[in-house]
Amino acid sequence: MVSKDKLDLSSPDLVNENFEKLAALFPNCVTESAEGKAIDFDLLKQELSHAVVEGNKERYRLEWPGKREAIVTANLPTTKTLRPVREDSVDFDNTENLYIEGDNLEVLKLLQESYLGKIKMIYIDPPYNTGRDFVYKDNFKIESDKELIDSGQVDEYNQRLVANPDTAGRYHSDWLTMMFPRLKLARNLLRKDGVLFISIGQDEVSNLVQLVDNVFGEVNRISVVGRLAKSGGNKGKFFSPNIEYVIAVARNYDDASGFRDEMDPELIKKVYTKTQKDGDRKGEKYRAMGLYQSSLDPMRGCVNQRYFVEAPDGTLVIPPGNIFPSEKKDGSKIAPQTQKDGVWRWTYPKYLEEKEKGNVEFAETNKGVLVDSDGNPSKWNVNTKIWLKDRQDAGQLPNDLITKYENRHSAKELKAIDIPFEFAKPTGLISYLAKICNSESGDIILDFFSGSATTAHSILNLNSEDGEKRKFIMVQIPEILEGSEAYNAGFKEICTLGKERIRRAAKKIKEETNADIDYGFRVYRLDSSNMQDVYYKPQDYDQGNLDLFADNVKSDRTADDLLAQVMLDWGLPLSLKIEQVEVSGKKVFKVAENSLYACFDSGIDEDFAKAIAKDEPLRIVFKDSGFKNDTAKTNVKQLLKQLSPETEMKVI
Template sequence: MSLDFEPVDDLTGPGETKSNLDVLARLFPDAVIDGTVDVEALRDLLGESATATGAEAFGLRWPGMAEARRLSTLPATGTLLPQTEQSVDWNNTRNIVIEGDNLEVLRLLRRGYTNKVDVIYIDPPYNTGNDFIYDDKRITSQVEHETVAGHRDEEGVLQTGAGSDRAQDRRAGASRHSAWLSMMYPRLLVAHHLLKETGVIIVAIDDTEHARLKLLMDRVFGAENFAANVAWQGSGRNDARFTSAGIDYMLIYAKSRMKLVQEDVRWTEKKAGGSEVAEAARKAWEESGHNPAAATEALKNWWRNAPSDIAKGLGGSRGYKEIDENGRVFARGDLRSPNPRENLMYDLPHPVTGLPVRMHPNGWVYSQETMARKIAEGRILFGQDETVSPRYKRFLDELEDQPIRPVFEQDRAAAGLYLRRLLESDVFEYPKDHTVLAKWINAVTESNSDAVVLDFFAGSGSTGHAVMDINATDGGNRRYILVQLDEPVDKDGYNTIADITRERLRRAGRQIPSKQSPDAAPIDTGFRSYRLASSNVKPWDGTPDQLDLLEAVDNLVAGRTADDLLVEMMLRMGVELTTPLETREVASGLLYNLAGTLFAYFDTDITIDRANEVAKALAAWRDEDPGDADTTVVVRDTAFVDSATKLNFAAALKQAGFTTLRSI
């Protein structure tokens, strides 16, 4: 039995190079020899399904693609530093906001959040020429790009031809598209790992990169998992040359479309306008003193005076203009059968004259038995005599859902106005409309009240705002993870866009209670803020300073805390950042307990006596609520006064039943 503490940084996670190699070794041991892949052997094992070297294949290709793919497999080298002073309700919230480059952050999250995210929404840079700021140091040089793209001949001479200006434009355009694709590719590959099998990703885009993004999504998620291409028509331009434009798109892919079909997943929305009409009817009913005729007239008058643009948006609620004796809004529906059926053709007597009412040639929509039940329920509205065909009484509060529409109109200017009022500053241009995001997030998660939502191009924080609004509506426990680059803005007191993100969430969270009923349960309006940084552990570089044993006693970067180290340990070991945490003071240091499955002790200068005290405290705390899962203990690599103390501590833990020991 080994008494060693295995270094945390020796571990690997899903999607990383070593993990991929391990998977191949398990599946095809004959193709992995001494930790390297025999590509020819692997091709033989795959048979006709393997593409021969140099074979032509259908799909998107661009210069720099291979390097971009490789970036997705690299393990993260950084960490996240907790920013409690920037956070809201740190101890209780399960929402997360992270400031830093999203590729490294995604790699950090991969170990703890693989197969745990329900929906990803991202609004990446549209690559219009002035909004592309990501640089992952993976794009080839201009000369290399021109050579791979075929713009230089074998001697390296630039082939411009007669149309040199156009050729220059083509080269610049190709390079720009390649850079954008190489930025998106590794991020989407890591995102694919994070999604559940029933998960969905929504990517906003405009015409500039729509076609290339569609092909890229086909490559990463599989063309068979394409779900929808949503068109959002905003306000167009009156001075446009060809069309008024103003369209954004949302490409939607499932992690496994087949899985969604097997589980009979359906993305629906309420028919438009139901809530607006219901509110108008409620006011009419109260103001009429519960008089059905007066309330109906008031509701019809509301419809007549509704502005045309509002009336247009009420869609399927258009026919609901009457109020019955119980204050319920209803519309008159057809009772005819869609197809001629003999068993649906029968006499239906008028309740007053007793004579058969006029029947449609196809017959009735209901059987005789069902029709009798509907009449007893008061759902059939007869005319003054048998010459008038009866109608079906359809209530507004029973308005059925409909498949969500992939094309819609909504002016995007309203989102900008809302954010300016919320922040009291015109600091962020063109934010995404959080009401639109709420609608689509709710639809693709089938109103899952516990959904985990990720946005790694967070911008002003519209996605987090949307999640809180959905929770406020139905009392759900959805949570968000937002990642935003610390892009400078230096405007109105905001240093970076991440500052804007956090402030929007603070202010939106403070408004939430006003949207809830007085007796509604409180929802999570807080967030934990983190900042991407280099590892807390000093890298080994072989310099004389590090060779000095006195310098090597403390392996942490100056200024970092035990809490910082705890977060890095959680990320490297695949523990979710919002895992419940308890602490106790033990042997003059702090003992961390993460949900009873992982304990950490980062104090230093541990003697044998202190080590024994910590070992006893660990066993006692574990035994207070013993579980079936293995319990891990993590310590600092340089925590002990000597190696003998470290070995004695490990032996005491093993004797107490702890089987997994790690060091950082």
């Protein structure tokens, strides 16, 4: 950039000057194209004409340069795999929590079969696109890792992050192109009652709402919730930016359970002021609510709700009105005729049922809201008991402005476990979202922009508090933290920091609560396939070349690596319990007891088949090169069919 005090020594850029003039006059005509910022000439023609100008056919939808490329990117298959990293894991064989290092687009593709329709809640905190963020630069046309490095799209850590300054010609478009395929794949993973929460700032909230509607359907959007990110401050020109947003969307709106929050303690103190003195609920708090409420519309299906109720002194009471039942006795009813004919909240059978339970009380009053059988003001009021415990069990609807969990809380949490990191969300926010969407034991919480692993920390906290056994899956690209406090403290990239945070948080929670929960996590790392290229494209090799590949498996891959790829290919969750046993002198992996047996040793023969058949595994897999010879391979297959007919055998 030429400094202000330096001569430009070039002629004026008239095209750019004209563009800026038009943009100032007609800002609505500025758009983004494949080449950068541009003027929408159809709109410009319309601005300069009193008649309708025929241009591209108008339609209501979100468009941007790169949308078709994003669709292709989402749909392209991948041959990559996840390799276990036992040395970074905690209780690898038994834990059901996962931490996955790698580009989240590739990881989401790999999880499609194993976790299709199995995730209860997804929370993500993607780049806000403030002009200082990095975005994933996906290029569906390039497959070779070497080509990616050569083109500068990734570094030696396989990162695809590039700067996206707000001066870029495709500033919004590149961000949308990044988000679209990830949301599309994430939707597939949600259960029917699953919910996605996305934290976002002001810069892209409007675009993200449209994008979410595009992927999930507008009918499945739950809400756009405001969140108090910080209090005070004096930045900005017009308002101090203290609010962020959480977009909530359901996989299927009708299947998602309604949100419920804990009751506000201040509301409890203010409203639930009475204590039951006798009966089955002695000592419990309740509030009295009139059986008659003037806000009820008597003309909306309340034909059976205007009737006499007998008071303790034998008199009859009824809501005010112009007509009364002809028979003067308890329960005698008449249908309301006008808006002035008040009705009770309950039908008479419901009233008798609740009265029998002790949920109806009469109170003397001088207000005379109800009337007697002659239409005169009555000294009685009829109240129903709203029990505090019942309301607490049911919970209350959460507000669409979240004020409890400011960002400053995260600094204290990280300081408590000596993790140097800025801009993390507070754990309370994610715990809160997991609670209000009614997550419980067995539910899986996914975060594929996991950052410092706040979501994992949150789920550990929440499980320790309520005793539930939720599981988490964290996905994060190993972004370099150069120049940060974390980098200087020894955390060169964010995955190292995230894993250490989970370890320290788990240790602290266990020491403080001793809760019986899963404190471990399995680490997997995205990598190229375990298989040689010939495995996928044998047609590209002649017989002479094929002889060079006696083993389809790459030489640097372990049995653990192969097991992970087999589990993904067979659609088995990576969190299933894994045991290692010895059968006839060979190492065998048992996944979820007998769901899958895997043996990648050499010398597989008939004796091994007979031994393994006794356990009747549902599935079993071997290396194609692992059989003693071709005859043994055929015999093993036949023996398994005879001795364990339900076993499905495959080779790699």
